Amino acid sequence: MDEKGCIRKFLFLSKRYLWKDLRVKLVASEESHCGEGVLFIKKKSGKSGDSSSASETFSYASLHPYSSFVANFEVFGKMYGEKDALHEINKELFLKKMKEWGVEVEGLPKEE
Known part of the structure; x- marks a missing residue:
């Protein structure tokens, strides 16, 4: 990860994602079997990328598995x-x- 984006590596594949093209969402531990973490999801083309609900986000991610990935926070x-x-x-x-x-x-x- 750097100021421009991140690189996802899986087996022999490597893909660079720019932050402007990704939504970054915190995932609470009760929503994930691996605990608290963060979901990176590629913004839908032609849309602002904002989704109103977590279920819509996870639905999109499951239909497009190469457009999302998760990193879990250390325990x-x-x-x-x-x-x-x-x-x-x-x-x-x-x-x-x-x-x-x-x-x-x-x-x-939200910060006060």
């Missing part, structure tokens, strides 16, 4: 080798970088 206190998810990232560092790079993260509590 501290786990023993080495106990990861439940393939991609675990540090939540505080991730949110700090998203703010620094001006990337909107849906689902964040």
Whole structure:
């Protein structure tokens, strides 16, 4: 990840996504079998990319599996080798970088 976007690697495939082309949504632990994380979903072409509901977002993601991916936040206190998810990232560092790079993260509590 950098200020322009991120690269998703899967097996021998690699794809670069620009932040302007992605929606970034927090996923609560009760919505994901792997715990709290973040959903990256490619914006629908010809639309603003804003969806009104989580179910619409997950429905689109399931119909277009190469247009979305998930990174889960680390769960501290786990023993080495106990990861439940393939991609675990540090939540505080991730949110700090998203703010620094001006990337909107849906689902964040509003700052007062």
